[in-house]
Amino acid sequence: MLVRLHENAVIKVQFGEEDTEADSSIGVRQGSCQGPILFLFIIQAAPGTMEWPVAKPTFQTRADGVTTGERPMLKRGVAFFELFASLFADDCALFFESRAAMVTGTSYLFNQLRKFGLKIHVGSGATASKTEAIYYPPTRLSYDDGDTTPFTVLGPNGKGLGFVSFTKEFKYLGPLVHHSLTSDADVNNKRVKSAAAAFGSLQSVL
Numbered sequence: 001m002l003v004r005l006h007e008n009a010v011i012k013v014q015f016g017e018e019d020t021e022a023d024s025s026i027g028v029r030q031g032s033c034q035g036p037i038l039f040l041f042i043i044q045a046a047p048g049t050m051e052w053p054v055a056k057p058t059f060q061t062r063a064d065g066v067t068t069g070e071r072p073m074l075k076r077g078v079a080f081f082e083l084f085a086s087l088f089a090d091d092c093a094l095f096f097e098s099r100a101a102m103v104t105g106t107s108y109l110f111n112q113l114r115k116f117g118l119k120i121h122v123g124s125g126a127t128a129s130k131t132e133a134i135y136y137p138p139t140r141l142s143y144d145d146g147d148t149t150p151f152t153v154l155g156p157n158g159k160g161l162g163f164v165s166f167t168k169e170f171k172y173l174g175p176l177v178h179h180s181l182t183s184d185a186d187v188n189n190k191r192v193k194s195a196a197a198a199f200g201s202l203q204s205v206l
Contacts, residue, residue, distance in 0.1 A: 039090075046116045047085060053108045054101035056084040088173055099147055102133060106164060107154040122153050122162030132167045134179055143168070143179050 009024040060078045084105075086093040094109070096102035110120045123129030135146040148166035155161045169178045169185050178185035 042116050042118065043087065043090065046113050046118060047087070047109075050108070050112045052084065052105070054105045055097060056082040057095045057097050058082055091173065093172060099135075099151070103151045106131075106151075110153050110161065111156055120153075122164055123150070124162045129162065129164050131164050132170050133164050134167055134170060134177070136179055136181060 011022045011024045013020045013022070058080055059082075060080050062078050084095050086095075094102075094105060096105055106120075110122070113120060121130040129150075133148075133151070135143065135148050137143050137146055150163045150165045152160045153162050153164060169176055171177070175183075176186040
């Protein structure tokens with residue numbers, strides 16, 4: 001259905017009194033009401049039909065607040081739940097407990113999405129990857145203690161398809177996420193500077 005929806009698409013452009021048509025073979029067909037709905041089916045079917053190859057991170061919560069401490073298993077009245085992916089439109093954030101699990105899981109998801117015509121953007125040669133990884137150091141460890149070298153994404157035959165690089169911070173759905181898991185970077189580097197720039201741009205009209 002998705003393929004047929006985009007077949008033989010034509011772009012119409014008007015210059016003055018003259019209409020011009022051009023074939024459209026790439027991109028999204030603008031104005032299509034069915035396209036976004038069908039995409040939601042695809043993006044849900046891709047992760048919903050896979051067998052996740054690594055352990056899913058476990059989180060815990062309770063009715064009167066989130067548990068804290070290094071030994072949450074000893075807390076009473078705690079509810080545990082698994083969370084390994086956060087989906088929003090065509091954005092996806094994945095959570096892993098170790099670097100080894102991330103390498104395995106990323107390669108698996110890359111090949112799973114390709115079955116549905118979807119693609120994860122990975123780096124190749126001198127071209128950087130739009131997909132980024134970030135390392136959150138455990139308690140009493142620093143960011144520099146982790147292995148943040150780029151890792152290779154493998155195909156079904158074990159051949160390298162590209163690489164994913166690490167970053168210390170990235171923007172996800174608006175906020176700036178920092179490896180320290182504090183809001184300092186988002187407030188100082190993004191919101192304060194953005195506000196200062198906005199007020200600065202008004203000086204020419206005051």
